[in-house]
Amino acid sequence: MxxxxxxxxxxxxxxxxxxxxxxxxxxxxxxxxxxxxxxxxxxxxxxxxxxxxxxxxxxxxxxxxxxxxxxxxxxxxxxRFPQLRHDLTALYAGYYVAEMLGDWTQDHDPHPSLFEEAVVTLRNLGQPGVVNGPCLAHFELVLLRELGYGPALDFCADCGATLSGQGLAFSAAGGGVLCQACQPRQREKRPLSEATWRTLERLRSPGESWREVQDPHLRSEVRQLLDHYVTYVLGRRPRLLPYLGS
Ligand SMILES: [Zn+2]
CATH class of the missing domain: 2.40.50.140 (Nucleic acid-binding proteins)
Structure with missing residues (x-):
């Protein structure tokens, strides 16, 4: 004791x-x-x-x-993060940060950088000028990578080839982005536009590049992809997922 x-x-x-x-x-x-x-x-x-x-x-x-x-x-x-109480999308995103930390990590397994990332995310959500979707997506991608579940984005998840942005697909079962040559071997996949692929890379970057992600269509694509990926890797649908905005 x-x-x-x-x-x-x-x-x-x-x-x-x-x-x-x-x-x-x-x-x-x-x-x-x-x-x-x-x-x-x-x-x-x-x-x-x-x-x-x-x-x-x-x-x-x-x-x-x-x-x-x-x-x-x-x-x-x-x-405290009082601004969350005035913005329902931000509040649900905050609850989702808590749900992810609780569900994806083991007891007594410290990740100090992830703690810092979570607190910064809670500070930013709901602030004027912040779009909550990209702010949260950045946290999700950092958490997944920190815990060893990050999807392959820079290279083909299957063969490791460098990706050009053309003819890409995303496969949760395959572990991330697939090049054209590897796609026929994977049944679980969805087309991935070059713009969405580049948005994912921007969202995953350290720092505040997520602030540059504004386009509603791309934000919606990213949210759908993360919903699918997180649910697949976790093995069930997170409780807060239906309440998240893009
Ligand atoms: Zn490949």
Whole structure:
């Protein structure tokens, strides 16, 4: 048993008893952690309102041996994202960020850069001048790559050939973009226009290239493709998927 401090994004919370809650926290230090917050349902508790969904807080945990829940002893708000409450598309996108972090990562498997990416995404969603779809798509592509599920975009997923942009197809089963020569061997595929392919590469780039993606048709193509890919790789449809805008 040890006492640890961490920064945490609250990604899930369920009532456990009259007074306690079980919270799922995503931390740069320890990855995903599930912890019992005793007294977490009382209005005036050690946790104040820190353990609300999509809040970043400074926490103190008592780590338990594997198999039992950690104990959350303290939580202080560090950052909230109030703009999400005024934009339903942004709010659903924020919930989807939490769902992805929860569903795609294992307990105690830290990815500090992904934590930073999630917080930056939550800061940007719903801000004036931000189109939520590309902002979220950037996060999805970064998450998938960080966790080893990123679709092949620069090279043919099958033969590794450099792609020119002509006659491309996208195959979730095949692991990404396929060159013309490899397409007959893969049944599960859909045509991929050069413009959509280049948009995917732009969305995946580090930094803020996603802001340049504005065209509604391309945004819609990207959303459909990501819906299909994420559902295929995860093996089921994420709950928030029907509520996401492009
Ligand atoms: Zn190929």
């Amino acid at each position: 040890s006492l640890d401090k961490a920064t945490a994004l609250v990604i899930r919370g369920t009532d456990f008893s009259e007074t306690s809650r079980i919270v799922t926290l995503w931390t740069p230090e320890f990855g995903k952690v599930r912890a019992l917050a005793k007294g977490g349902r009382r209005l005036k508790s050690n946790f104040d309102v820190a353990i609300d969904l999509l809040t970043v807080c400074g926490i103190v945990l008592i780590r338990k041996t594997s198999g039992s829940l950690d104990l959350l002893t303290e939580a202080q708000v560090q950052e």
